[in-house]
Amino acid sequence: MAAAGGLRLHGAESPAGGPGTLSGPRRAQARRQAEATKRKHQASGEAPPAKRRNKAAFLLAKKATAKETQRTFKGKAQKTFSPRKSLVGVSDGTREQKLCVRTSSLFKNNPEIPELHRPVVKQVQEEVFTSEAFHELDLHPHLISTINTVLNMTSMTSVQKQSIPALLEGRDALVRSQTGSGKTLAYCIPVVQTLQAMKSKIQRSDGPYALVLVPTRELALQSFDTVQKLLKPFTWIVPGVLMGGERRKSEKARLRKGINILISTPGRLVDHIKSTKNIHFRRIRWLILDEADRILDLGFEKDITVILNAVNAECQKRQNVLLSATLTEGVTRLADISLLNPVRISVLDEPRGQSEPQGGAVPEASLLPAGGEPDSFAIPESLHQHVALVPSKLRLVSLAAFILQKCKFEKDQKMIVFFSSCELVEFHYHLFLQTLPSRLGALASGQPPSASTRLKFLRLHGNMKQEERTAVFQEFSHSKTGVLLCTDVAARGLDLPQVTWIVQYNAPSSPAEYIHRIGRTARIGCHGSSLLILAPSEAEYVNSLASHKINVSEMKMEEILSVLTRDDCFKGSRWGSQKSRAAGPQEIRERATVLQTVFEDYVHSSESRVSWAKKALQAFIRAYATYPRELKPIFHVRSLHLGHVAKSFGLRDAPQNLGVAAVKRRKANLSSTSHMGLSSSNSVKQVVLSTAFIRAQTRLRHTGSGFFQAVLRGRALPTTPATCSGRGCSRRLLCPSSQREKTPLIHSQA
């Protein structure tokens, strides 16, 4: 417990003569005593036990604080807080008693922030728009007028100019262009044009002619919406969407009536293939895999195998299209041998400079990254990328300060913050929702927060009910401002208008995911920015990004935190008489500590909140343990300082028994764990162990196109497509004519 006051600042951060409750000599005595204890433990190479660490301060505080201490937020200067009874601001009106009050020491014992010596690399750039109009294509006039009037588009983007003619010719295609460059229309327009032109007019009861697979439900809804708009003049063609979370019964009814362009997530389609009699693929002409690298990843392996086998069993002649902003070399080569004479479409400027593609057919090398290096992807030119190195203890306040900076002090900002798991999204969503808006409004003015001071927080992740997911997706789409906290469920394909900032609070597990996350901003030629928050020990990740031609510039943590001096509700009393704007580093530190204390007070206001924060911390460590092998030297769970990370969850101390229950569960299942020599006191190790299974599962997944790699493991990839030579063919696993029933088949154009 701290020296009584809920917001008492102590240690290095406590300003001399500041708001503390101890008199000068007593304060000095307390500090000397605390430092002596600390030196003793440092000398022995271990941290002092939590209780003893605070004992000196606690004893003196007890003596000195018969009186209550003043809270230091402006507007609350008169209000006094008892250490036992002080209340944390909760916007739901419930007031809970504090169990313990102790202010953090945020700026002590942090690792040094290294200088970033990032190599400046030339990013791969693409031209978004062309000067060619849709009416120059050989499309139905009603389709053109729908594009012009309903979608308000006249000129084609580069990827559309290259893809539409090639797809109208009936070619299989691999399409790669940067995020937000119009790939959806690049496949939707040819599908609609072809289906409306069919000689025997399509009947609803014919069932699906086109099957579009997308990785997430929101993307399914979004693609469905685009197709629906394009089909306005062609009312006899019926689009439909299948996605998890919807009522299966109503989907079955729609399938029974007939859907001609079927958009689905893989899992839900498998559900229907297994359980719905009315689903068939007899007339499939198009198979489209949007975000193909994700769909063909190990995570979807089983589902895709079921779907492709079902489709191939009924339909041998169709056009296959694979699209993504990050079609890796692995995916393209593997798809190459399973597609029939595919056209490879890429919008990269550099290869185009050498040989201009004719009619959408790009030279073979151009789906490979410029310069022939593996897996470098184009990034929108108007996207400004930043990185901030922030010690673990300061992560939470830095994120909150950044949100305030952009969404409170700047106009019309819309932000997406990515986290590594659903639990982390939930934790930060509720924490911010309960603390930040109430601080900003109520504490500054003594009134409830006004519309102008209110921060709008939304959250989106896979553990939410579908109705809520859809509502949030719609609300954020139509909103001009707001902060969406989410997992990677929102990373792929979503076209959320006017997003100005992307924050990656937890680093992504691959450069492809980095590209997709930041690609939610700066779409279709707009401006946007991104911020990646890394711990000092993770600084090397900047070089890893550079090796994929991704350039980030540094934003200093102090710059982020300095915004707190613009809001007097974070003012410490030492600075009461000074002008905020002239604040120096010490005031910034003090204000950051005030903000951290707001979070800690909230978390420690009840046992249940403390255990909620511990669970979130546990989820963070679990997710941290799943980085792929090649990133382990940068993101290794053993390099985490549990006590420091705990601070970023509003916890005052490192939990002692973190992960024990999980480890016990795993122990029961995995007899092999015993050899790891578990020590009950080593919490991080326990969590590592409890996540061993997850790591093993995800290792392959992170290797990129793991599904195909698994199929082909053990033999060299053919560099050029060859024809199948039947049963003994070395590529038989991908060839429809030999082992259909066992294999994930992309193509079956017999």
Ligand SMILES: Nc1ncnc2c1ncn2[C@@H]1O[C@H](COP(=O)(O)OP(=O)(O)OP(=O)(O)O)[C@@H](O)[C@H]1O
């Ligand atoms: N020719 C065009 N003119 C103007 N706007 C367009 C055009 N084509 C597409 N758009 C708009 O551009 C935005 C991005 O399109 P889309 O979502 O298809 O991009 P994408 O390349 O699929 O992105 P991602 O790789 O992130 O999935 C959408 O709002 C879409 O309406």
